Amino acid sequence: MHMADALLSPAVGGTLWAGTIGTIGYASNKLKKHLDDRKIPLMGVLGAFIFASQMINFTIPGTGSSGHLGGGMILTILLGPHAAFLVLASVLTVQALFFADGGLLALGCNIWNLGIYPCFVAYPLIYKPLAGDGRSPRRILVASLASGIVGLQMGAFSVVLETLLSGKTELPFGTFLLLMQPIHVAIGIVEGFVTAGVINFVLAVRPEILDGSASSAPLAAGFSLRNVLIGFIVLAVVTGGALSWFASTHPDGLEWSIERVTGKGELPEQEHGIPAVLKGLQEKTALLPDYGFKPPEGKSKAKEETPAWPNVDAGTSLSGLIGGGLVLATALGIGWAIRAFRGKASG
Numbered sequence: 001m002h003m004a005d006a007l008l009s010p011a012v013g014g015t016l017w018a019g020t021i022g023t024i025g026y027a028s029n030k031l032k033k034h035l036d037d038r039k040i041p042l043m044g045v046l047g048a049f050i051f052a053s054q055m056i057n058f059t060i061p062g063t064g065s066s067g068h069l070g071g072g073m074i075l076t077i078l079l080g081p082h083a084a085f086l087v088l089a090s091v092l093t094v095q096a097l098f099f100a101d102g103g104l105l106a107l108g109c110n111i112w113n114l115g116i117y118p119c120f121v122a123y124p125l126i127y128k129p130l131a132g133d134g135r136s137p138r139r140i141l142v143a144s145l146a147s148g149i150v151g152l153q154m155g156a157f158s159v160v161l162e163t164l165l166s167g168k169t170e171l172p173f174g175t176f177l178l179l180m181q182p183i184h185v186a187i188g189i190v191e192g193f194v195t196a197g198v199i200n201f202v203l204a205v206r207p208e209i210l211d212g213s214a215s216s217a218p219l220a221a222g223f224s225l226r227n228v229l230i231g232f233i234v235l236a237v238v239t240g241g242a243l244s245w246f247a248s249t250h251p252d253g254l255e256w257s258i259e260r261v262t263g264k265g266e267l268p269e270q271e272h273g274i275p276a277v278l279k280g281l282q283e284k285t286a287l288l289p290d291y292g293f294k295p296p297e298g299k300s301k302a303k304e305e306t307p308a309w310p311n312v313d314a315g316t317s318l319s320g321l322i323g324g325g326l327v328l329a330t331a332l333g334i335g336w337a338i339r340a341f342r343g344k345a346s347g
Contacts, residue, residue: 001070001155001184001254002095002110005103006267009166010274017108023116024089024151027082028334032342038225039079039333042209045232047087047331048074048324052240055192055291055320057248060186064246066257067187070155072118073127073148073195078202078209081119083335088115092332094323100248100286104278109162113155134210137200144199145192151187156180159254170262179257187253202228236328240320244291245310291319315319 005013050071057066060126071091089111095101102110130143160180164173202209205223250256255265270276288294292315 001113001152001252002092002102003106003157003159003162003254004266004269005105005275005278007159007166007168007171008103008109008232008275009108010105012162012166013105013108015108016112020089020108020111020115023085023112027085028338031086031338032080035083035335035338035342037335037339038337039083040332041043041229043079043083043087043335044328044332045229045236046078047090047327048236049232049239049325050075050088051091051327052236052320053198054091054095055240055244055247055316057188057250057252057324059248059250060183060253063183063186063256064250065183066250067184067190067253068247069191069194070114070118070148070152072115072151073122073306074142074198077120077127077129077195077199081123083120085115087331088119090334092251092325094326094330096282097285098287098326099291099319099323100282100289101291103275104282105275109158113158113162117154117158118147118151122147126150135203135207137196137203140199141192141196141202143195145189148192148195148246149185149188152191154180156184156253168267170267171258172261175261176257179260180253183253183256199229210271224239236324237321240324241317243313244316244320247344249309249311288315288319288322291316291323314325 018214050069053069053071055068057068059066072084072088075087078084079087092102092107092110092114096104096107125145127143127230130146131139134140157180160171160173160177163171163176199210206228208223209225209228251259251265258267259265267278283289286294292313
């Protein structure tokens with residue numbers, strides 16, 4: 001559900017940028033007061049894991065569409081809403097800047113659509129009441145499914161609303177809505193099952209993480225926090241470096257919906273003004289556009305009629321490893337910066 005700049009007007013994109021920056025400031029201020037320093041490493045490794053997971057699109061049977069993990073609920077349940085929002089913003093920023101996944105004008109919208117709803121709406125209003133004390137695997141599954149579906153439904157509706165406010169008449173509100181919402185129910189169901197699996201794993205090996213602490217004392221099962229962190233790093237490396245080859249070749253839910261409405265998977269790019277300037281900037285910063293090597297100068301990337309599957313590609317693997325490393329460093333940097341500012345303020 002990464003929006004491209006072509007879907008937005010500068011006014012709508014700028015407004016969501018302002019809202020997102022304001023929320024980043026709010027979340028950072030909150031973390032200055034209650035961030036558990038022992039969770040800073042968890043911010044980094046979970047960010048890398050979510051980055052890698054988002055590289056794997058899974059097919060939605062019978063639709064010709066695909067989806068990928070958003071990761072907002074996993075991050076929020078394990079880190080709390082404020083840290084989760086900052087980590088997810090890091091993931092989406094790295095994707096846009098270095099891999100041209102989502103536009104720069106649309107980055108504020110993408111952070112809002114994928115971050116605000118799971119972190120600040122679905123988690124407190126749906127997940128927590130349904131999960132109760134967070135000790136029942138069955139309640140965790142029900143809560144993960146419900147919150148995952150609702151979070152994605154709200155994000156999908158926001159995409160439709162943002163295109164409407166941007167004056168994109170190629171995407172009529174009613175038709176676009178009737179395509180976007182059902183396909184994201186299916187994606188939300190998968191998200192819910194994955195979220196429940198991750199949370200139940202953490203519940204089994206380090207339940208105190210779900211209580212808001214990150215003690216380094218090992219449990220009887222032998223799973224120290226260090227081992228949990230290493231486990232997530234290994235998952236990120238394997239997922240981004242190899243499992244990404246097996247990503248579905250079908251368009252994602254947003255592209256699929258646009259294609260059903262317009263007959264093509266994307267709208268024409270704007271060649272003048274702010275969108276064009278931002279596109280030029282993104283072309284300079286994107287080291288591995290579309291998670292692959294740049295074509296030689298003067299050549300455009302060839303598009304296969306039927307993409308290979310699995311797509312065993314060194315560029316994809318390198319993208320997964322570099323991207324995961326960048327997110328890891330960014331999230332750790334955010335945590336350390338907040339801790340440093342808190343120390344100065346208290347001093």
